[in-house]
Amino acid sequence: MIGTVLCYLLLPAARLFRALRDAFFTCRKNVLQAKSPTTPVGGTSSVLSRRQVPEEQEALLQQLPEEEAGRLHSSESTPTVGRVSVTLPSDWREDSDLLMTSLSNLNVASEVTWCSDQQIDELRTLMPVEPKEHAAITLAKLPEEESVAVVGSAAWAAVRTQTDHQISGCAPSALERKEENTTVLGWSLVHDTEIVPMETTAWSFYDTAHFQSFPAETPYHEILWRDWEDLSSQLVVPELGSDNGPLFEFRVMSYNILAQDLVEQSPDLYQHCHPDILDWSYRLPNLLQEIQHWDPDVLCLQEVQENHYWEQLEPTFRMMGFVSVYKRRTGKKTDGCAVCYKHSRFQLISASPVEYFRPGLDILNRDNVGLVLLLQPLLPEGIGQKATRPLCVANTHVLYNPRRGDIKLAQMALLLAEIDKVAKTVEGNYCPVILCGDLNAVPDSPLYKFIRNGQLFYHGMPAWKVSGQEDFSHQQHQRKLPTPLWHSCLGITDNCQYVTLCQPKKSDRRKYSRDFLMQFRFCDAACERPAHLILLEGVTDVKPDRPAHWPKHLAVVNNPDPELFFPRSPGVIQHGLNLTSAYSHFLPQKGRPEVTTMPMGLGATVDYIFYSAEPIENGNKGGRRFYKDGTLKLLGRLSLLSEDVLWLANGLPNPFCSSDHLCLLASFGLEISSA
Numbered sequence: 179m180i181g182t183v184l185c186y187l188l189l190p191a192a193r194l195f196r197a198l199r200d201a202f203f204t205c206r207k208n209v210l211q212a213k214s215p216t217t218p219v220g221g222t223s224s225v226l227s228r229r230q231v232p233e234e235q236e237a238l239l240q241q242l243p244e245e246e247a248g249r250l251h252s253s254e255s256t257p258t259v260g261r262v263s264v265t266l267p268s269d270w271r272e273d274s275d276l277l278m279t280s281l282s283n284l285n286v287a288s289e290v291t292w293c294s295d296q297q298i299d300e301l302r303t304l305m306p307v308e309p310k311e312h313a314a315i316t317l318a319k320l321p322e323e324e325s326v327a328v329v330g331s332a333a334w335a336a337v338r339t340q341t342d343h344q345i346s347g348c349a350p351s352a353l354e355r356k357e358e359n360t361t362v363l364g365w366s367l368v369h370d371t372e373i374v375p376m377e378t379t380a381w382s383f384y385d386t387a388h389f390q391s392f393p394a395e396t397p398y399h400e401i402l403w404r405d406w407e408d409l410s411s412q413l414v415v416p417e418l419g420s421d422n423g424p425l426f427e428f429r430v431m432s433y434n435i436l437a438q439d440l441v442e443q444s445p446d447l448y449q450h451c452h453p454d455i456l457d458w459s460y461r462l463p464n465l466l467q468e469i470q471h472w473d474p475d476v477l478c479l480q481e482v483q484e485n486h487y488w489e490q491l492e493p494t495f496r497m498m499g500f501v502s503v504y505k506r507r508t509g510k511k512t513d514g515c516a517v518c519y520k521h522s523r524f525q526l527i528s529a530s531p532v533e534y535f536r537p538g539l540d541i542l543n544r545d546n547v548g549l550v551l552l553l554q555p556l557l558p559e560g561i562g563q564k565a566t567r568p569l570c571v572a573n574t575h576v577l578y579n580p581r582r583g584d585i586k587l588a589q590m591a592l593l594l595a596e597i598d599k600v601a602k603t604v605e606g607n608y609c610p611v612i613l614c615g616d617l618n619a620v621p622d623s624p625l626y627k628f629i630r631n632g633q634l635f636y637h638g639m640p641a642w643k644v645s646g647q648e649d650f651s652h653q654q655h656q657r658k659l660p661t662p663l664w665h666s667c668l669g670i671t672d673n674c675q676y677v678t679l680c681q682p683k684k685s686d687r688r689k690y691s692r693d694f695l696m697q698f699r700f701c702d703a704a705c706e707r708p709a710h711l712i713l714l715e716g717v718t719d720v721k722p723d724r725p726a727h728w729p730k731h732l733a734v735v736n737n738p739d740p741e742l743f744f745p746r747s748p749g750v751i752q753h754g755l756n757l758t759s760a761y762s763h764f765l766p767q768k769g770r771p772e773v774t775t776m777p778m779g780l781g782a783t784v785d786y787i788f789y790s791a792e793p794i795e796n797g798n799k800g801g802r803r804f805y806k807d808g809t810l811k812l813l814g815r816l817s818l819l820s821e822d823v824l825w826l827a828n829g830l831p832n833p834f835c836s837s838d839h840l841c842l843l844a845s846f847g848l849e850i851s852s853a
Contacts, residue, residue: 583644637749
């Protein structure tokens with residue numbers, strides 16, 4: 179508690195001090211530049227040689243603080259050695275050593291200055307010997323036969339190298355290097371525009387003046403290191419026998435990549451970030467590099483900005499072997515959800531976009547969307563007459579508002595109804611289902627329990643309690659969940675199924691309204707006195723007279739549009755998909771909960787990968803259902819981080835994680851049966 183209070187008190191003071199310090203050094207640099215009769219100083223992506231600097235500018239270098247000296251850039255009027263203009267090509271290179279060169283739309287630095295080893299040594303003499311507290315420069319040495327290139331910060335690596343023991347059976351990517359623990363991921367441009375990894379023995383400059391300082395022996399990639407958890411050994415159950423047969427193995431990633439429009443609309447949420455790392459031209463290479471590094475077969479993305487998708491992401495994904503399906507949010511929203519799959523691993527059977535906005539229904543008046551795809555796994559040639567069941571993949575981004583849990587439940591019911599329609603086979607069973615997305619609900623909240631346990635009693639529940647994001651119990655007037663939760667006109671039952679999938683009414687049943695029954699008041703049957711009726715004077719001896727205008731024989735017409743049988747369960751909703759989470763939401767080795775995002779500096783889990791499993795008989799304890807792997811088996815997952823670790827990295831986003839969410843990655847095995 180004391181640490182939390184100190185953080186909230188000291189962080190604003192530190193930011194104010196940093197702003198004043200930056201303003202002081204900026205003003206000082208402008209004054210020094212005004213005194214210089216030669217070329218002005220500026221820029222961030224070039225290296226100065228002492229031979230290229232006049233005596234006046236050399237004096238300037240000695241006076242400026244180290245933070246500014248590392249950023250000096252020679253202007254066009256100053257002679258340079260070997261200046262070349264580099265433009266990244268638009269085609270995707272097949273070489274395994276090349277990470278990406280198809281980002282032609284990015285605003286990357288177009289100029290790189292080359293200098294020799296002697297010039298580099300002279301440059302080091304220009305830097306002050308004593309380091310300042312507000313700057314940090316990491317120096318190393320490249321192999322002698324290679325040229326030195328210092329590029330902008332957009333070329334930093336987003337993840338650490340993955341070794342063979344972390345994901346068995348994975349082909350090494352361009353980022354995987356079996357070096358010692360001193361390996362640092364970075365990128366440098368060489369003369370033929372290839373991108374090659376730099377080791378710690380390479381010159382790499384990165385400015386950490388505006389980020390939380392770290393010890394030199396603990397770089398970012400060490401702090402944000404994520405382990406691969408191999409769960410395949412847990413699949414062997416002694417009482418069930420040995421091998422369960424071959425599996426179709428694939429990996430699924432769920433990632434909220436943070437739409438750039440949302441960054442610009444809510445700058446207050448990212449005051450802890452340096453403006454440079456929030457720029458899309460910086461974030462996009464990091465995001466693509468991270469996706470290519472983990473190499474998923476199915477990719478579910480949220481907060482995908484529409485223009486970025488069509489202009490940059492979809493073309494790049496296509497060259498990476500993905501087929502992409504996109505659905506933008508309704509209304510005036512500019513972002514949406516995307517599901518991408520490797521066309522070499524899957525074939526598309528159907529794609530169903532889901533719009534949660536329904537005119538006239540207050541409980542569904544938001545613009546969130548979802549996607550439901552039915553994919554057929556493609557088995558490799560030579561495996562014989564084998565087949566697998568189709569795979570249903572769903573992706574969504576549920577409403578954020580913590581107060582409107584009623585809307586969140588209604589949106590999830592709509593998505594589950596679509597999954598029920600797509601995943602149900604002719605025999606009435608379900609094919610394997612994987613549900614990904616940003617659900618904006620924490621573990622063990624009512625919304626989470628509804629998805630995992632298949633049932634929720636919501637009668638009288640406060641709306642804020644559904645997601646568990648914030649506690650509004652202190653408020654006097656709280657929104658309660660209505661009963662039933664949604665109107666029958668939505669066409670969805672309390673079992674989260676479309677009405678068309680339910681049994682219709684029996685043909686002999688009729689709809690009797692009051693007006694329909696009132697027309698029989700004076701019919702022959704109503705006016706006829708029963709033969710065995712006891713005669714009571716003034717009571718049973720009175721016979722009503724037929725009105726003169728009333729027809730003698732009344733024609734009874736059946737309801738031409740009989741209503742489907744639509745039973746409602748007041749206060750209860752449920753589904754039969756049997757979904758469980760691929761993550762445990764707790765880090766036992768640290769004794770802390772897992773974190774997928776850090777809104778307002780507080781860690782929380784709101785991103786999930788659910789998958790189909792088989793419930794254990796008599797395993798329902800305290801309302802919690804227990805599962806075991808069935809046709810779809812969980813083989814492994816990429817570990818998440820705790821809140822304290824992300825605090826060390828200055829929260830999210832940071833220079834190495836370019837979204838305010840962490841990606842989720844899980845490996846599955848689908849049973850292969852004889853055709």
